[in-house]
Amino acid sequence: MRITMTVNGRERSSEVEPRTLLVHHIREGLGLTGTNVGCDTSSCGACTVLMDGESVKSCTVLAVQADGADVTTIEGLARDGEMHPMQQAFQRNHGLQCGFCTPGMVMAAVSLLEEVPHPTDREVRLGLEGNLCRCTGYQNIVAAVLDAAGSTQEAGA
Amino acid sequence: MTPATTTETDVPTGLEPGGTDQPPDEPAGPVVGTRRERREDPALLTGEARFTDDLQIPGALHLAVVRSPFAHARITRVDVSPALAMPGVVAAFTGEDLQGEWAAPMPCAWPVTEDMKSPPHLPLAVGKTCYAGDGVAVVLAESNEAARDAIDAVDVEYEPLPAVTDLAAAISDEVVIHEDLGTNTSYRWELHLDDDAVERAFADAAHVVRERYIQQRLLPMAMEPRACAAVPQPFGGDITLYSATQIPHILKIMTAVTLGFPEHQLRVVAPSVGGGFGSKLNVYAEELLVTALARKLHQPIRWVEERTENALGTIHGRGQIQDIELAADADGRVTAVRVDLTADMGAYLQLVTPGIPLLGAFLYCGVYDVPAFSFGCTGVFTTMTPTDAYRGAGRPEATYAIERAMDALADEVGVDPAEIRRRNYIGADRFPYTAVTGLVYDSGNYEAAAAKALDLAGYDDLRAEQQRRRAEGGPKHLGIGISSYFEMCGLAPSRVLASLNYSAGGWEAATVRMLPTGKVQVVTGATPHGQGHETSWSMIVADKLGVPPDDVDVLHSDTALSPLGMDTYGSRSLVVGGVAIDMACDRVVDKARRIAAHQLEAAAEDLEFRGGEFSVRGSPDRSVPLAAIAFAAFTAHDLPDGEEPNLEAHVTYDPPNFSWPFGTHVCVVEVDEETGGVEVRKYVAVDDCGNQINPLIVEGQVHGGIVQGLAQALFEGVVYDADGNLVTSNLTDYLVPSAPDVPSLTLDHTVTPSPTNALGVKGIGEAGTIGSTPAVMNAIVDALRPLGVDEVLMPASPLNVWNAIQRAQSRPDPERTTTSATAGDTNADAGGAS
Ligand code: FES
Numbered sequence: 001m002r003i004t005m006t007v008n009g010r011e012r013s014s015e016v017e018p019r020t021l022l023v024h025h026i027r028e029g030l031g032l033t034g035t036n037v038g039c040d041t042s043s044c045g046a047c048t049v050l051m052d053g054e055s056v057k058s059c060t061v062l063a064v065q066a067d068g069a070d071v072t073t074i075e076g077l078a079r080d081g082e083m084h085p086m087q088q089a090f091q092r093n094h095g096l097q098c099g100f101c102t103p104g105m106v107m108a109a110v111s112l113l114e115e116v117p118h119p120t121d122r123e124v125r126l127g128l129e130g131n132l133c134r135c136t137g138y139q140n141i142v143a144a145v146l147d148a149a150g151s152t153q154e155a156g157a
Numbered sequence: 158m159t160p161a162t163t164t165e166t167d168v169p170t171g172l173e174p175g176g177t178d179q180p181p182d183e184p185a186g187p188v189v190g191t192r193r194e195r196r197e198d199p200a201l202l203t204g205e206a207r208f209t210d211d212l213q214i215p216g217a218l219h220l221a222v223v224r225s226p227f228a229h230a231r232i233t234r235v236d237v238s239p240a241l242a243m244p245g246v247v248a249a250f251t252g253e254d255l256q257g258e259w260a261a262p263m264p265c266a267w268p269v270t271e272d273m274k275s276p277p278h279l280p281l282a283v284g285k286t287c288y289a290g291d292g293v294a295v296v297l298a299e300s301n302e303a304a305r306d307a308i309d310a311v312d313v314e315y316e317p318l319p320a321v322t323d324l325a326a327a328i329s330d331e332v333v334i335h336e337d338l339g340t341n342t343s344y345r346w347e348l349h350l351d352d353d354a355v356e357r358a359f360a361d362a363a364h365v366v367r368e369r370y371i372q373q374r375l376l377p378m379a380m381e382p383r384a385c386a387a388v389p390q391p392f393g394g395d396i397t398l399y400s401a402t403q404i405p406h407i408l409k410i411m412t413a414v415t416l417g418f419p420e421h422q423l424r425v426v427a428p429s430v431g432g433g434f435g436s437k438l439n440v441y442a443e444e445l446l447v448t449a450l451a452r453k454l455h456q457p458i459r460w461v462e463e464r465t466e467n468a469l470g471t472i473h474g475r476g477q478i479q480d481i482e483l484a485a486d487a488d489g490r491v492t493a494v495r496v497d498l499t500a501d502m503g504a505y506l507q508l509v510t511p512g513i514p515l516l517g518a519f520l521y522c523g524v525y526d527v528p529a530f531s532f533g534c535t536g537v538f539t540t541m542t543p544t545d546a547y548r549g550a551g552r553p554e555a556t557y558a559i560e561r562a563m564d565a566l567a568d569e570v571g572v573d574p575a576e577i578r579r580r581n582y583i584g585a586d587r588f589p590y591t592a593v594t595g596l597v598y599d600s601g602n603y604e605a606a607a608a609k610a611l612d613l614a615g616y617d618d619l620r621a622e623q624q625r626r627r628a629e630g631g632p633k634h635l636g637i638g639i640s641s642y643f644e645m646c647g648l649a650p651s652r653v654l655a656s657l658n659y660s661a662g663g664w665e666a667a668t669v670r671m672l673p674t675g676k677v678q679v680v681t682g683a684t685p686h687g688q689g690h691e692t693s694w695s696m697i698v699a700d701k702l703g704v705p706p707d708d709v710d711v712l713h714s715d716t717a718l719s720p721l722g723m724d725t726y727g728s729r730s731l732v733v734g735g736v737a738i739d740m741a742c743d744r745v746v747d748k749a750r751r752i753a754a755h756q757l758e759a760a761a762e763d764l765e766f767r768g769g770e771f772s773v774r775g776s777p778d779r780s781v782p783l784a785a786i787a788f789a790a791f792t793a794h795d796l797p798d799g800e801e802p803n804l805e806a807h808v809t810y811d812p813p814n815f816s817w818p819f820g821t822h823v824c825v826v827e828v829d830e831e832t833g834g835v836e837v838r839k840y841v842a843v844d845d846c847g848n849q850i851n852p853l854i855v856e857g858q859v860h861g862g863i864v865q866g867l868a869q870a871l872f873e874g875v876v877y878d879a880d881g882n883l884v885t886s887n888l889t890d891y892l893v894p895s896a897p898d899v900p901s902l903t904l905d906h907t908v909t910p911s912p913t914n915a916l917g918v919k920g921i922g923e924a925g926t927i928g929s930t931p932a933v934m935n936a937i938v939d940a941l942r943p944l945g946v947d948e949v950l951m952p953a954s955p956l957n958v959w960n961a962i963q964r965a966q967s968r969p970d971p972e973r974t975t976t977s978a979t980a981g982d983t984n985a986d987a988g989g990a991s
């Protein structure tokens with residue numbers, strides 16, 4: 001089947017099999033390997049992308065369901081060579097170690113702040129519940145999201 | 158020597174040059190000791206980093222493995238022809254088809270005793286399968302989907318045999334798994350130092366505690382599943398093996414040996430690796446299969462693991478029954494420790510399976526001054542996935558046993574757990590301390606770290622609150638758990654490894670090379686997979702050579718770039734690999750000094766090296782920067798007689814001792830007697846890893862380590878059913894904690910530099926995991942002691958906690974008695990830890 005979506009601001013049209021998952025289409029079809037696959041039970045969140053502004057686990061969506069959608073992957077966050085404030089906050093706060101969960105975690109965190117711009121520690125933890133990290137113990141991920149929320153606040157003030 | 162312990166939060170950064178005596182007008186200060194952001198991060202944060210499965214490999218065939226659904230079965234027939242008829246399938250092979258590919262069975266590098274029994278272990282089983290997940294055939298196809306679809310079409314006939322999932326059943330040899338061995342016992346390893354002294358201590362003891370603890374099996378669950386790809390190179394028969402591995406160097410040697418492949422024609426590359434925790438410290442069937450098939454078919458072959466396969470086919474951790482006995486005098490001073498373990502090897506011995514319990518053997522006396530000790534361990538085969546190194550590897554198990562037993566002793570003697578520890582700590586004035594085992598602990602101040610942790614936790618107030626609440630009654634119980642840990646890491650002095658019968662050395666290699674333009678290239682044999690080596694190594698070099706850290710490139714994880722290395726595990730990278738780099742910098746400066754002396758027409762001894770510049774002592778206008786020396790060494794136009802061109806040094810460093818980090822963790826829990834629910838209210842950790850190169854990275858290692866240890870205490874445990882099926886085979890059944898499941902941690906540290914290396918550093922990668930599990934479990938048992946509970950099985954799920962309460966309350970004698978959880982109990986309560 002032929003599908004067309006806007007991926008990181010660019011229109012991409014491709015032929016996909018009906019059973020192809022969005023995550024495999026992104027990784028293999030479009031060659032955007034920043035989005036990772038960490039499980040086969042929609043448990044880990046490593047595959048999280050934004051679809052029409054909302055975070056989704058791209059292993060739970062068929063590529064054909066994303067026909068016509070606007071998709072942002074981790075590769076689409078930086079602007080003009082500058083990392084997104086969330087990416088910067090992750091680096092500042094050492095919110096990543098091996099970095100495998102990181103693309104999904106960052107996308108989920110971006111989406112979380114869209115919904116709750118000034119979350120508490122608990123709200124951040126609950127908001128990232130669907131994203132597993134085995135390295136960081138989450139502490140610095142939470143710190144990064146709170147930091148990013150703070151800088152957003154400052155920028156807006 | 159008694160190294161000073163600094164208890165301030167500020168870390169001393171007095172590494173030379175550019176240390177604390179640096180003139181204040183120097184533009185750039187030392188970077189070692191600062192919270193420098195990681196240079197690794199941008200690539201990982203933007204999706205540019207390449208993990209193994211991200212590699213684009215034109216023409217690669219995808220491998221999928223047909224896995225046994227039975228724990229134990231004879232393979233009576235394998236027919237791959239239906240798979241060959243499937244779309245996209247190119248080839249398929251049975252275990253028998255590939256038997257000729259193996260020059261040797263899969264490696265076990267640690268034959269712990271002369272008579273250790275080890276069954277031949279082939280990448281694909283032939284004739285018999287010994288655990289659910291054991292590979293029996295492979296399919297190669299044009300896409301991963303086609304390969305995966307086709308494995309279902311492979312026709313395998315099995316004749317099931319009884320599973321062995323219980324250690325007591327395994328030892329009984331009722332069902333012998335590897336018939337040729339005649340027994341399920343692989344080895345018995347004992348450490349007898351002075352048995353009479355141990356006997357006497359127990360005979361004379363005023364107090365004796367005998368405890369049995371169960372270390373449930375765990376899944377390492379690195380977030381990146383394993384993946385590998387073998388790519389034949391044009392002409393000459395070379396092969397490059399890409400793998401999500403912690404050990405490219407060891408993997409290269411072992412792959413060459415197992416395949417009978419010339420080692421010099423094999424290159425192993427570990428691209429970005431998404432966590433390991435020991436699970437990628439191995440030589441796996443799939444790595445051997447892709448390489449053998451690439452050799453056979455002259456085509457690139459790739460494989461990526463699915464999560465369910467990861468649970469089945471990647472090593473498991475822990476899996477021990479621990480019997481520990483303490484003898485103590487009337488005041489609770491420990492006079493002897495006696496330990497006996499039964500360790501679950503799983504179906505086969507992987508790379509270091511049998512040695513894991515031995516890595517803990519020397520730690521069962523803990524941070525205490527214990528005069529008599531004996532240890533024994535029986536390694537047994539079961540029909541489950543092989544066990545091997547998982548974060549801490551033997552040392553968390555040991556620490557768990559002694560720290561839980563110290564709480565039992567406190568209860569027995571009738572003193573506070575903090576007090577029983579104070580009475581037994583090795584005093585700060587005793588270091589370097591020669592333990593009863595003969596090992597020498599480099600430095601320590603256990604009491605200072607403990608005092609700081611107790612203070613930060615508000616220990617006295619917590620005990621007061623606990624007393625008040627106990628008097629008031631109520632279903633919620635406050636529990637306070639202490640764990641004072643230490644560990645031996647920085648693996649390892651090669652001679653000590655030899656004495657333990659380990660087949661390799663424990664050195665690490667480093668090269669530091671000045672490039673003609675003054676930039677620096679560092680080659681390390683350590684292999685990072687999340688630890689931030691590039692950042693830390695560049696910081697060490699920056700201070701030593703007086704260059705900005707960004708001018709230092711760090712090459713690693715590719716045996717063509719870094720031909721020598723012993724890789725990353727056992728908290729060894731900084732203590733062995735980082736120290737090697739420090740030494741290589743010294744040699745670079747030594748050579749540069751000779752060239753500078755020649756150029757400045759001064760004696761080498763009269764030159765000072767500071768801030769990247771040599772100057773003549775007393776006449777600071779006569780100076781030359783290191784970068785100029787590097788260029789001069791490159792042009793070689795004017796070098797001292799006999800001096801070789803170029804400016805580089807290679808060091809292979811074999812550490813004189815392990816490093817011995819330590820600390821105290823305090824965990825505070827609320828346990829609900831009615832639901833069995835446990836809530837962690839506070840967690841305080843004071844760790845001491847000597848000098849810190851980058852505190853930001855140290856804290857990250859501690860956070861992650863603590864949460865992994867806490868997860869063993871509260872959430873995680875492998876469950877097999879009686880038929881040997883793995884019940885917890887994915888992330889919905891195996892409970893890796895997510896962010897809301899874990900507490901916010903309070904960290905602090907003390908600094909007791911190691912006197913055995915110039916950087917004064919100790920390892921920190923495993924410390925958190927080692928310290929945390931007993932702290933959490935001690936807290937839970939502490940909360941429930943008024944109910945007569947003296948043991949709760951891990952993981953302390955609501956069900957296991959509730960069961961422990963019921964068991965205690967149905968016991969006729971409410972007095973604390975010897976805990977005797979059996980392997981059978983565990984199966985009932987924790988679903989098959991043994
Ligand atoms: S890959 Fe794990 S949730 Fe999508």
Ligand code: FES
Binds near residue numbers: 102431687
């Ligand atoms: S950084 Fe490794 S899994 Fe999150």
